[in-house]
Amino acid sequence: MEQQKAPRIAVYPGSFDPITNGHMDIIQRASRQFDKLIVAVLNNLSKKPLFTVEERKELISSVTGHLPNVEVDSFRDLLVNYVDYRKADVIVRGIRSVTDFEYELQLASLNHQLNHNVETIFMMTNPKYSYLSSSVVKEIAYFKGDLGDLVPVEIEQALRKKYEDMPKPQ
Ligand code: ADP
DSSP: OOOOOOOOEEEEEEOOTTOOHHHHHHHHHHHTTSSEEEEEEEOOTTSOOSSOHHHHHHHHHHHHTTOTTEEEEEEOSOHHHHHHHTTOOEEEEEEOSHHHHHHHHHHHHHHHHHOTTOEEEEEEOOGGGTTOOHHHHHHHHHTTOOOTTTSOHHHHHHHHHHHHHSOOOO
C-alpha cells in the first residue's frame, strides 16, 4: 500500500518592514518547492519598525494573494518553537552577500542546536536584487526617490502614505 507523505511545510521568517521585490522573489521560488510556505513576520520587541506587525501582514497578504499555498502569519517566540508549533520542517532564508552568509550560518547553527529536527534552507538572491533591503527602500521612500523596480506598487503606495502622514523633523 502506498504511504501518504506528510505535506512539506516551510517557514520564511523575517522583519519584512516592508516586503521588497527581493523577498517576493524568494517567496515565489520557495512556494514552488514546498506544499505550504508560511511567511512569518517576526514581532521583535527590540526593533523599532516603520510598519506595525498587522500592517506588514496585510501588505504581504495583498502582494502574495496570487500564490495559493502561501500563508501569512506573525510570531513572538523562538523561531524553532514557532516552526514546531506550525508543524513545519524547514526554515527558508535568503542570502545576498558574504555578510548575510556569516550571520545566517550562525543563526542556522543555533537553531539546529536548539532543535535538531529543523533544517534551514538558503536561497541565493536573484542577482537583480542583491543590493536590495527594506532599509534602502525606506530611505529612498523617505527622500521621495523612485521605487519602481524595488517593491510592488501596493508597497510603494503604503510607504508614500506612511511618510506623508509622518511629521517631518525641522
Ligand atoms: P531579518 O530582520 O530577519 O533579516 P528581513 O526582512 O530583512 O528580516 O529579511 C528576511 C529574509 O529575507 C532574510 O533571510 C534576508 O536575508 C532575506 N532577504 C532580504 N532581502 C533580500 C533580497 N534582496 N534577496 C534575497 N533575500 C533577501
